[in-house]
């Protein structure tokens with residue numbers, strides 16, 4: 001039987017209301033060791049542009065990014081297909097099914113001097129529907145000084161704003177219409193947590209992670225889940241560009257496997 005991590009009705013309510021949640025010690029020690037080992041292997045592998053986009057010099061000061069590692073490494077595949085994590089995503093999203101959008105590893109090396117600036121994810125994803133969500137798994141203990149995540153509660157209620165320049169910290173807040181800005185508390189909620197713990201956040205939720213000022217890498221694996229059926233909106237994205245999808249096509253099929261389904 002697959003291991004489970006029980007989610008309470010109160011936790012689902014918290015996620016739905018705030019657009020994020022923190023869950024402690026979700027991975028077992030063995031799962032955490034396997035995920036670290038898989039990521040170590042990937043870091044030794046030669047990856048093509050589709051899996052290691054690289055970005056420009058400014059982007060590389062934020063983190064090293066590797067994408068869709070489930071396709072290139074068996075250990076990463078096992079991690080991404082972990083039914084326990086997908087089932088949590090399904091319950092938080094209140095969906096009958098969740099599919100994989102993509103995974104990525106984000107490693108802030110010591111000295112990576114730039115923050116992952118405040119942003120929403122959904123403006124960069126070529127999806128018609130909202131509601132997709134990320135599981136941000138800490139492979140190291142994370143805290144403010146090494147770049148743990150931070151969220152603005154209820155910011156998912158602002159919907160989908162324009163994509164911002166990710167190299168220009170803070171300009172997301174200028175996009176919030178004044179009337180709505182008055183109704184929200186923009187105090188950042190930082191999410192320090194031990195390795196093997198994670199946060200889930202909605203693609204519309206404002207989030208941020210500071211630079212890594214510690215002497216060790218800050219390693220995270222992010223798995224992004226799409227609830228129910230999501231349609232392609234025609235925009236460019238590294239995960240879909242080679243698929244020649246027509247706008248309105250469903251994001252289904254081999255690239256987007258079902259990871260959890262209501263019994």
Ligand SMILES: O=C(O)CCC(=O)C(=O)O
Nearest residue numbers: 106116121134136209222
């Ligand atoms: O890990 C980070 O530095 C940022 C993560 C992020 O933006 C995300 O998971 O959407």
